[in-house]
Amino acid sequence: MASSLESNKIAAALLTAGVIAMFSGFAAELLYHPEQLEENVYTVAGAEGDAPAEVAEAPPALEPIGPLLASADPAAGESVARKCTACHSFDEGGPTKVGPNLYEIVNRQITSYEGYSFSDALLEKADQVWDYENLNGFLHRPREWAPGTKMSFAGLRSEQERADIIAYMRGLSGSPAPLPQ
Numbered sequence: 001m002a003s004s005l006e007s008n009k010i011a012a013a014l015l016t017a018g019v020i021a022m023f024s025g026f027a028a029e030l031l032y033h034p035e036q037l038e039e040n041v042y043t044v045a046g047a048e049g050d051a052p053a054e055v056a057e058a059p060p061a062l063e064p065i066g067p068l069l070a071s072a073d074p075a076a077g078e079s080v081a082r083k084c085t086a087c088h089s090f091d092e093g094g095p096t097k098v099g100p101n102l103y104e105i106v107n108r109q110i111t112s113y114e115g116y117s118f119s120d121a122l123l124e125k126a127d128q129v130w131d132y133e134n135l136n137g138f139l140h141r142p143r144e145w146a147p148g149t150k151m152s153f154a155g156l157r158s159e160q161e162r163a164d165i166i167a168y169m170r171g172l173s174g175s176p177a178p179l180p181q
Contacts, residue, residue: 077168
């Protein structure tokens, strides 16, 4: 019997707190009448309805990757490429995973891999090839290089890492593409 009495006290306390909160809200509405300002005191640049904020400067162009490729380390690139193995395979005849197989990627048409459905962002670049500079731009920031790409990888900020992985991918071929002059 004592147990049910305690339960009743707890329930009554919760109901009383709810009723007090509800009546506090009603009282606040009766006592306080906010006035809408004709114009916002503080404006947030770029907020909806405001004039557009100044256009941000375009990010600086990437330095050409060619000079770094001459001294790049394909073994270090293979290590960096381990980040990619969840979505890509690198072996000759390897499977298509979330992304296409990357064997012989250097100088391949961007959307030429059979059996993979490319995003519209990459289909717009179908007339291009994965040359060293396109690989560099894509690996740096995939979503900037191809806005709307399905690739969720944030990119590699380090020029040396990009050069190493491109050197590694260059070697994934029966006849590797020549290095840029």
